[in-house]
């Protein structure tokens with residue numbers, strides 16, 4: 342692949358040819374990053390070529406993705422999700438330029454579809470027949486969908502308490518599911534061991550270098566949808582740290598290609614008890630250390646973030662910062678988002694709004710700045726949590742008198 346120079350370790354800098362290292366760095370175990378020949382890609386990918394490209398999916402960016410053959414793209418439409426100008430929601434915080442990127446509008450209702458699409462395309466190019474992933478739920482649901490009609494066996498490892506709608510998605514698309522009696526971190530470790538033992542292709546977040554590549558397309562879309570204006574701040578919920586580092590990669594790719602000239606500051610939002618990236622970012626050595634990891638927001642419930650180093654790098658390089666929010670603040674954010682910008686978010690995704698509120702309150706984001714809030718997953722993914730944040734429906738008999746009584750009471 343001419344456009345891809347190879348893989349580079351984000352910890353020690355060692356470079357590899359694409360086929361030389363599969364996942365982590367063979368020298369130090371660090372995560373790998375895909376390196377591109379930007380000078381070559383610059384000739385093909387410009388404002389003009391993008392403008393003329395009718396493809397409204399992540400594959401409009403194939404020139405800067407690690408996939409060679411357009412025939413190896415899985416047959417599911419991923420990406421080009423809406424970016425709303427959120428005037429009502431913004432006004433609540435005195436922000437006049439708030440944008441909400443609704444990535445719950447992907448095929449399995451989460452941003453993870455972007456990563457799965459690229460990982461599956463890569464697996465197809467490698468002629469893999471079995472693909473596996475450990476997941477809090479969304480990555481697995483999306484992997485199951487992307488491989489649903491393909492001749493590729495999909496084996497999933499999830500913590501036993503993964504929300505039922507996510508498990509339903511995996512089952513419907515025909516994946517084999519191993520529910521692990523443990524945490525996401527336990528499922529992750531078991532999945533790595535299993536793929537080494539059986540030779541399966543592994544899509545794990547923060548282990549497979551191609552997931553970050555898929556996720557960066559969300560940043561490309563934000564730039565295009567804002568007509569090449571970079572937002573000042575991009576607010577992202579963080580668990581493993583792969584989404585935030587993916588978005589950062591996207592912005593830096595576009596700058597290296599001369600498509601944008603300014604970079605945003607990245608803002609990480611973590612749950613109070615699942616805050617390993619924030620702690621590492623604020624520590625002198627920047628090292629990731631495990632934390633308790635427990636939060637109602639299952640998608641960001643992580644003890645040891647698997648792409649934590651890249652996430653800390655994104656925060657440091659962009660001059661950004663991290664905030665934490667409580668479970669109560671996350672739950673409260675769900676109806677606020679829905680009523681402020683018409684988007685139903687799952688708890689992890691709503692955390693970004695809770696985090697933005699905190700950042701504004703602490704004076705870290707001010708009016709005059711443009712802010713993009715990334716909503717990473719749809720609320721139907723976890724209705725049990727959503728129901729905790731709202732009241733119950735009013736139950737009456739099918740009777741006009743009863744309705745009139747209720748209408749008077751509620752001032753319909």
Ligand SMILES: Cc1ncc(COP(=O)(O)O)c(C=O)c1O
Nearest residue numbers: 479580581582583584640717718
């Ligand atoms: C909806 C949602 N939001 C946020 C995240 C966090 O992404 P990352 O683990 O890459 O930090 C995930 C990951 O599972 C997710 O599914």
Ligand SMILES: [Zn+2]
Nearest residue numbers: 350353366369
């Ligand atoms: Zn290394």
